[in-house]
Amino acid sequence: MSKENNQLVVKEVDFQGATLLGVQTEDGKIWAGVRWMCEGIGFSEKQKDRQVSNIQNDLVLKKGSKKLSLKFGGQVREVLVLELDFLPLWLAKISITPAMQETHASVVERLVEYQLKAKDVLAREFVHSPIQEYLTWDEDERAIAYFNERKQKKILEQQIQIQAPKISYYDLILQSSSLIATTDIAKDYGLTAQKLNKILMTAKIQYKRGKKWYLYDDYAKQGLAQSTTELIETESVSFASQHLKWTQTGRVFIHNLLKDLGISPIVDQEFKEAR
Structure with a gap:
């Protein structure tokens, strides 16, 4: 009492x-x-x-x-x-x-x-005991409380979806172990292959001999890239073409290099704008 x-x-x-x-x-x-x-x-x-x-x-x-x-x-x-x-x-x-x-x-x-x-x-x-209070409500009050709770739960789920961090470009790199061409990496940053190659050359990471790109010795030893050979066939001739493709380690290296230069992947830029 x-x-x-x-x-x-x-x-x-x-x-x-x-x-x-x-x-x-x-x-x-x-x-x-x-x-x-x-x-x-x-x-x-x-x-x-x-x-x-x-x-x-x-x-x-x-x-x-x-x-x-x-x-x-x-x-x-x-x-x-x-x-x-x-x-x-x-x-x-x-x-x-x-x-x-x-x-x-x-x-x-x-x-x-x-x-x-x-x-x-x-x-x-x-x-205060919410359970004891709930037991004193009539059916209408319990129904209103139920629907309000569902509504609040839905709003909370929407907020979580909006605020939840999207997967970053760095995460995407770690999920893939395939070799990838410079052209494809450049696209991910909104760059051309020529622009990315120039950045890597200016940083003394790679150099060009003839039409081919090579890594300087210090970087070649780090497993950043591999030289791959592709057989190209035409009606009149067949020949082998060599290309420099980047490993997962190399992609992380490029990512960190571009990050230091203030260049972000497009996917990360979009996420930042959405927030």
Whole structure:
């Protein structure tokens, strides 16, 4: 059962056959009524008074306690409450002696239950539970919630598709192990074969002898490219033609070189513009 006390939310919570008092203040903090806890455990009036005194005089516990003015049955009462985070500490400080175990076994049993569970029981009463709220809705409210959830899910999926990174040109290179001609690489960057060959020549990576391109020795040893031979046949003659084609390692090398020069693959440019 809950009720409003000005800016306070007060709840009486059933626990172990007794009633706990929980209070939530305007700042969101949750407090436990000390006397309700003592009564639930089974303490006598003298023991209750001792526990109130212990809390008010303890160096740590008194920092988490205060008195609240609460209305009960039309009357306002000053109630000592303990902040929920201090509750386990207070209960742990209540010693269970051998004599207590022998003469008040039921009190000891309840005390242990309070030490282990009371804080969580009170906390659950004040923490918002979407499931509990859903169970209070009628069929129309549940149907509206269902369709709203589906709508939000669809919007989220569309946003994910838009924001998800497209596969980069570098990824495409790594997916292919085939040899590829300079002309094809140049197209991927919006360049002509002549322009790319000139860049590679200026960077002292390749040189031209006659009509053929060759790598300088330092780069030839790195496995960047291979010389391939193609048989070309016409009606009157057949001849072999040699071409320089780039390996996967060579394509990565060219990609990094062009990147340093500020030249990006077309696929990466389109992705950047789309974002």
